Amino acid sequence: MYKVLVWAVLLMGAQNGWARQETREVLKLSMEDAVKQAVESNWQVQKANQNLGIATSELRSSNAVFLPSVNLSETYATTTDPLSAFGFKLQQQIASTSDFNPEVLNDPGAVDNFKTRIYAEQPIINLDGINARKAASAGVQASEFNLRWTRSQIALQAKNLYFQLQLAHEKKKVAESALQAAEANYKVANDLFDQDLIHKADLLSAELRMTEVQSERIATENQINDGNAVLTHFLGLDRSMTIFPIDPIANMEVPKEYLKMTEISTGRSDLQALSSQVMATDQLVKSARGGLLPRLNAFASYEWNDQSLFGTNANNYMLGAKLEWDIFKGGKNLAKIQKATYQRNLAEINYQEKLSDGQRELDRTRANLILAKKQVELAELAIKQAEETYKVRADRFEEGLERTSDVLLAESDLLAKKINHLQSMNRFQQLVFNLEMLLEQELTL
Numbered sequence: 165m166y167k168v169l170v171w172a173v174l175l176m177g178a179q180n181g182w183a184r185q186e187t188r189e190v191l192k193l194s195m196e197d198a199v200k201q202a203v204e205s206n207w208q209v210q211k212a213n214q215n216l217g218i219a220t221s222e223l224r225s226s227n228a229v230f231l232p233s234v235n236l237s238e239t240y241a242t243t244t245d246p247l248s249a250f251g252f253k254l255q256q257q258i259a260s261t262s263d264f265n266p267e268v269l270n271d272p273g274a275v276d277n278f279k280t281r282i283y284a285e286q287p288i289i290n291l292d293g294i295n296a297r298k299a300a301s302a303g304v305q306a307s308e309f310n311l312r313w314t315r316s317q318i319a320l321q322a323k324n325l326y327f328q329l330q331l332a333h334e335k336k337k338v339a340e341s342a343l344q345a346a347e348a349n350y351k352v353a354n355d356l357f358d359q360d361l362i363h364k365a366d367l368l369s370a371e372l373r374m375t376e377v378q379s380e381r382i383a384t385e386n387q388i389n390d391g392n393a394v395l396t397h398f399l400g401l402d403r404s405m406t407i408f409p410i411d412p413i414a415n416m417e418v419p420k421e422y423l424k425m426t427e428i429s430t431g432r433s434d435l436q437a438l439s440s441q442v443m444a445t446d447q448l449v450k451s452a453r454g455g456l457l458p459r460l461n462a463f464a465s466y467e468w469n470d471q472s473l474f475g476t477n478a479n480n481y482m483l484g485a486k487l488e489w490d491i492f493k494g495g496k497n498l499a500k501i502q503k504a505t506y507q508r509n510l511a512e513i514n515y516q517e518k519l520s521d522g523q524r525e526l527d528r529t530r531a532n533l534i535l536a537k538k539q540v541e542l543a544e545l546a547i548k549q550a551e552e553t554y555k556v557r558a559d560r561f562e563e564g565l566e567r568t569s570d571v572l573l574a575e576s577d578l579l580a581k582k583i584n585h586l587q588s589m590n591r592f593q594q595l596v597f598n599l600e601m602l603l604e605q606e607l608t609l
Contacts, residue, residue: 193326198399199319205399206399208314208318209311216311220307223301225300226296232285238281243275243277252469255277256469258477281468285461287461291451292453300444303441313432317601325394330409331590332384332390332391336385338384342575346575352562353369354367370568438518441514456490461486466481529598539588547578558571558574
């Protein structure tokens with residue numbers, strides 16, 4: 165009775181698990197759709213968009229080097245200072261002859277003043293600000309190139325993850341085919357054992373091989389689940405969703421003109437971003453040097469002075485220009501120039517390093533692609549040879565003319581050759597993706 169209850173509980177649990185699995189939503193997805201989804205929703209792309217917004221905002225803030233600044237203020241003051249008190253009366257246009265009485269001048273009493281003021285300042289010559297604006301403009305270009313590069317990298321990662329899921333499904337198909345062969349071999353071995361044509365050890369070997377292939381099949385299912393989990397997370401989809409790749413694995417052929425490319429393109433987005441950063445730091449050096457030169461600004465103000473809040477009883481204006489020149493600020497300007505120069509040199513080093521690394525990686529990838537293609541072709545030939553060998557041995561085994569160990573070895577070798585073929589395709593495809601990254605060219609869509 166106890167065993168019956170245990171089996172009933174296990175069966176109910178299995179049914180519940182199957183029910184949960186059946187309720188998982190299956191999304192049939194092509195590689196093109198996966199790339200589109202990734203580029204639209206990936207976190208890195210969103211962050212690159214925000215960085216571009218930050219750079220654009222900094223460029224807008226540099227408009228101050230050309231546009232005027234306007235300030236409106238209301239100031240209240242009360243004083244018994246003789247000079248200020250008399251000045252308030254003049255500004256309010258209420259001074260009279262009695263205010264010139266020495267006693268009143270020396271002891272005027274408290275005087276209140278409300279000043280409403282509009283003040284505007286217009287930059288005329290600010291070489292440091294102009295160059296800083298050019299640096300901000302180059303920073304926007306760098307952010308735009310970074311966004312483009314991020315999108316291309318995310319697209320490549322999406323294609324790679326999609327391909328890994330495709331590969332896992334192909335491995336499952338290979339394992340299922342091998343399992344069918346192993347089960348057929350076990351059935352034949354069992355019949356031969358019943359006829360006393362083989363030993364018990366041979367039957368156990370066939371059963372062991374069938375169990376090993378079953379384990380391989382379970383491993384491929386785990387690979388599919390892992391690949392699905394990684395891809396759904398990367399695409400920003402719900403983790404309960406199951407992605408089924410509808411595109412078959414195709415033998416990719418790299419156009420020969422790309423294999424003949426020996427120089428890395430400086431038009432690649434990441435290199436252009438670094439080049440723009442060099443331009444930005446170069447303008448920052450000029451901006452720092454411009455801080456040693458005088459600055460010329462025009463200004464204008466209009467005031468209302470009254471004894472009441474926001475009063476407009478008396479008004480006046482002032483127009484002028486101001487020339488400023490920081491002759492010496494304790495060495496701060498010179499240190500700023502040195503810092504900007506070092507930053508410019510560092511940006512140039514980063515650019516040259518990236519260019520050199522890209523060139524070296526391009527040379528390595530081109531050479532490895534040729535080798536990887538040959539390995540795929542060899543793996544395909546090895547499968548044909550292993551299939552033929554297994555077919556011959558399996559036929560002879562059914563007739564009792566082949567040893568069990570030989571047919572099992574042939575079946576195992578065939579499975580190994582198919583797995584090796586998939587691994588060779590994977591190596592080749594990874595190199596294709598790497599070439600896409602190095603050239604920033606789409607070769608797989």
